[in-house]
Amino acid sequence: MPVELELIHVDVQTIHTKIRCLVSDNSFNFTLVYGNHTISDRRPLWDSLIEFVPQDEPALVSGDFNNVMAEDEIVGGNAPTEYEVKNMVDTCALLGLEDVMSTGCRFKRSEGGILSKIDRAMVNEAWYASGYMAATEYLPPGAYTDHSPVITTLFGNISSYPKPFKFFNFWLKHDKFNELMEQKWPASVVGMAQYKLAERCRLFKSHLRAFNFQEFSDLSNRAKVAAEILEELQKRTDWDISNVEQREQIQDQRKISAYLADSERAYFEQKAKLKYSLLSDRGTSFFHSLVNRNNTRNYIACLHRNDGSIIKDQAEIIRDFVEYFTNL
Known part of the structure; x- marks a missing residue:
């Protein structure tokens, strides 16, 4: 699908852009992130997000933040301290950013077998208010990296089906x-x-x-x-x-x-x-x-079947739900 990309700002840890779909004319702000490894070196990252990620326009922020946001996002290592998570948590709260619903590999594996969630895709409140949809799939890292490739699908359609009668x-x-x-x-x-x-x-x-x-x-x-x-x-x-x-x-x-x-x-x-x-x-x-x-x-972008396959077609997802609950 053809898009128009406008470069807004580039620094060491972020690339800020604005993307417009030339078919639907939908537009949103997109920020690509690669966070530095230490808390002090990441501080310019949070400043950059606060300055260039708008709160009144749809925004998608994705990449490697090199930072977890909660205790359950790290396995096999020391629990993160409040000092370690505070900057990211405060920035996301200020901008209204929250994780896009996702499937696939949740953690990145580092040396020593420690698992952590540092790759993520997030959208703001304006994204939902605009009626936009997004779903993210975290693929296996493969042989050459320990990070999960992040594929975010945008602007899926909510299929319209007959709705139950409602008395107003x-x-x-x-x-x-x-x-x-x-x-x-x-x-x-x-x-x-x-x-x-x-x-x-x-x-x-x-x-x-x-x-x-x-x-x-x-x-x-x-x-x-x-x-x-x-x-x-x-x-x-x-x-x-x-x-x-x-x-x-x-x-x-x-x-x-x-x-x-x-x-x-x-x-x-x-x-x-x-x-x-x-x-x-x-x-x-x-x-x-x-x-x-x-x-x-409430939009369901994909569904994991018992055989390990993933379905994304809305009609198939509906059939699977009906079949599952019919056979209970």
Whole structure:
């Protein structure tokens, strides 16, 4: 896939670049790392990352850091001290960097048989908020090095499949919901009470889907357009305060705009599955980013089979999950 690479900065331990895919127009910051061997020599590395890895744009940082971040990342040697891990941990926390989900060889083997995790690929919060995906495979070191070649696959697709029916609470506030309930719920169903309830729910779902499509499809755009119309009316009224009809239009449009904005916010709040209402400040961008983050973090890029093979095709992964749980 053709890409455009812009060189941002080069120093002894890092190469900072910006990469743009010429097909999808997706872009991100990429930093390649080779950390020096001593704590003091690595200090310029952390300064360079802090200076050139942005927090508000998607960023991928990968390479040999020559530094572990936790006790369980070294086997067969002395546990790392707080002094040894502090600089890297603090830098990653400041930049919001975390490991990409990975498969393959976790450790690098050094002289004396000590195993340590010093090769890694990490992305920041903006990566997830942008809906980007990444998966890393650490290959065996081979004969000429003790490091694992790191292959990171980017921008995989989340396949869309039929999703379970979900009832959105903001439907209840719509003027037409009670009317829909009165007209469509009393369907003629014969059978036991439990069966009649289940069957009526099943039949009513199709009416709710049609209702949702008619009244709430493209909800974010509807809310945006309603807000723009309201703003334009308010500007006109500011210049023509004697126009009573226009003031009445503003009252009606304010109700429409507030309703759509509240519905949009309720949609993302419920879909995000997290109770962060106080943090949202009545906006939806916070919840929108949560939904994107959940989707990308829950994405399964590859699956190890019992025979040792690895599958990456999404349809195959789904079939394997279904087959496994079916045969339990």
